[in-house]
Amino acid sequence: xxxxxxxxxxxxxxxxxxxxxxxxxxxxxxxxxxxxxxxxxxxxxxxxxxxxxxxxxxxxxxxxxxxxxxxxxxxxxxxxxxxxxxxxxxxxxxxxxxxxxxxxxxxxxxxxxxxxxxxxxxxx
Numbered sequence: 704x705x706x707x708x709x710x711x712x713x714x715x716x717x718x719x720x721x722x723x724x725x726x727x728x729x730x731x732x733x734x735x736x737x738x739x740x741x742x743x744x745x746x747x748x749x750x751x752x753x754x755x756x757x758x759x760x761x762x763x764x765x766x767x768x769x770x771x772x773x774x775x776x777x778x779x780x781x782x783x784x785x786x787x788x789x790x791x792x793x794x795x796x797x798x799x800x801x802x803x804x805x806x807x808x809x810x811x812x813x814x815x816x817x818x819x820x821x822x823x824x825x826x827x
Contacts, residue, residue: 744823746806756783758811763787765795775812777819781805797821 755778763773763786773787777796782805786796796808800821809818818827 744820744825746820746822747818747825747827750780750807750809750818753780755780755809758785759783760785763791763793763795765798766791766793769793775810777808778811779803779805780807780809780818785811 758778759782763771763776766773766787771787771792773793773795774790775788777786777788778784779786779796779799781803784796784799784803784805786799786808787793789797799805800808804822806822807818807820810816819825
């Protein structure tokens with residue numbers, strides 16, 4: 704009887720693992736912008752053809768000044784400003800866009816290379 708219960712639990716655990724993996728794939732797929740939308744964003748097209756500016760700092764200086772800890776960092780591809788993401792308390796990367804209207808940021812996190820256009824709301 705115990706072996707049957709353990710076997711049933713193994714099957715249930717395997718199904719949960721498969722379900723979790725599928726959920727992760729769906730979440731990532733939903734984040735990606737379709738190719739046709741990418742082609743319509745001139746801001747991303749321009750940022751593709753120019754080198755990234757040098758980062759003005761290695762962290763969000765506004766967070767440092769206010770005693771906050773950034774969750775993740777973003778690099779403005781117009782001027783090199785480094786600001787914190789929208790999951791951070793200060794949302795300084797978005798604040799920088801709102802102040803300057805600089806259109807494109809990219810992740811400033813190791814191993815990430817995605818870019819976001821604030822104006823066209825396109826992610827690549």
